[in-house]
Amino acid sequence: MKATIERATLLKSLGHVQSVVERRNTIPILSNVLIEAREDNSIRLMATDLDLQVDESVPANVDQPGATTVPAHTLFDIVRKLPEGSQVELDVAEGKMHLSAGRSRFHLSTLPRDDFPVISEGELPTKFELPAATLRQIIDKTRFAISSEETRYYLMGIFLHVADDQLKAAATDGHRLARVVMPKPDGADGMPDVIIPRKCVAELRKLLEEVEGTVEVSLSPTKVRFGLGSAVLTSKLIDGTFPDYNRVIPTANDKLLKLDPKTFASGVDRVSTIASEKTRAVKMSVDRDKVTLSVSSPESGTATEELPADYGSDTIEIGFNARYLLDILGEIEGDTVEVHLADAAAPTLLRENDKSNALYVLMPMRV
Known part of the structure; x- marks a missing residue:
């Protein structure tokens, strides 16, 4: 694999994917980010913690397609400290990634691309679009009420469901409740009731900072996927039943x-x-x-x-x-x-x- 990419482009995309990676991992491959150079002159970056996955493609000059995985936080810190405006050359050979920019040279350990786990989405029958501004509002007005009590794991997310011809989002920790309602988007008929986990909500909110226009939402009873322009966020959903919050209003x-x-x-x-x-x-x-x-x-x-x-x-x-x-x-x-x-x-x-x-x-x- 051999490719050249602008520092700012690589840094921005790494910023999106590396925050999914946990600082401490018992499985070494989960500390890594997948980097795949493609023939269409793009680089795909992907990171996962097995429950949540961010996948993004960015433009690059690809001389030789290929893929590898390198430590996510280390790579992010290196690129962050490189001079502004520099071109970053990535070259993989003999189990190492050679990264060069200006006068800087780094050699990073890699793990095989085939060992990298990918969340299998399965069928996502419900599909609709929401304006990015609407999704930001839903998150901002509810997420502070998400519970952090692990014994009540079913409260550790935002409950999204359709009722009374409206899309409703709610969060509660037993002390306070936040609820937002909006018109039901086209395609949300028959949508299953879902609980979007706290970590997914946090990563989604970060990605929404840079998204204008609409976000594609696809979901099943167990998974949700958000299409955010060049980035795709996929997450498992909380397997539990959210309480009937209407009774406390x-x-x-x-x-x-x-x-x-x-x-x-x-x-x-x-x-x-x-x-x-x-x-x-x-x-x-x-x-x-x-x-x-x-x-x-x-x-x-x-x-x-x-x-x-x-x-x-x-x-x-x-x-x-x-x-x-x-x-x-x-x-x-x-x-x-x-x-x-x-x-x-x-x-x-x-x-x-x-x-x-x-x-x-x-x-x-x-x-």
Whole structure:
């Protein structure tokens, strides 16, 4: 194999694929990236952790087609440190990859291409397209609520399903819930309910940074594939049943509080400075046209802040985890956030307004 490729092109593509590779691997080949020089003057780069795979083709000058695998993180670090604008020559001979750029020379150990595992997708009967901007919004508005508790593995991803002629995405960790709805895309009829794993969501979001236009989504009950221009991301899905989250979305919260989300977030952030790391609890005392935020910590002292608000119901005191509240407020884009309250023990509903495609549910804390 012999090929020449521009440093910037190689670095960008390696950046996409190498982040899939785990830093510690018991299987040596999984630490490597597959590099395949093709006759059509392109280089294909691929990396996998057996659950997730990124595959990308980039233009190059190929003198001799061939394929090999080299340590992914090492290669990425080398290319990152090469001079800008340099041409990178890749030459494989006698079990080594010789890499040269300008006056730099590297000789890297390789492992055979035939040992490199590829995720077999099988049939992916459901196929539809989503605008990249829509997919970014789905991820941003839900992923903070993904659980990290391995005992509840079925909550460790974003639940994507079709219901009521809409495509719905939801994530919850038992303390908060985020849900986004949008019109059902063409081709999503009969789509199976799927849970997209946290790592796949993170890698997909990185790749979406550079994608304009649409993303091709193909899936089966066990696998999902995202076509993102020159890159293809394939992932296994979480094999589990996502709970019926509709049951925790309150419908009878009759106390409506309206605030400016940025002012609200700043106030919560300030008073929570002295909250204990363990509980992060902040108390909200809601009265006519004002909210008083307070934190009391045995170690640090107390803090209070008063915020103007639009509220006309009975006085209520309720506590929340400050970090969870800030995560939600960070995704409210408008000038107003609606906080629908019932009592100090009931789940609270937050959203921009009744036309917003995103809603959030937050469980209160005792304070």
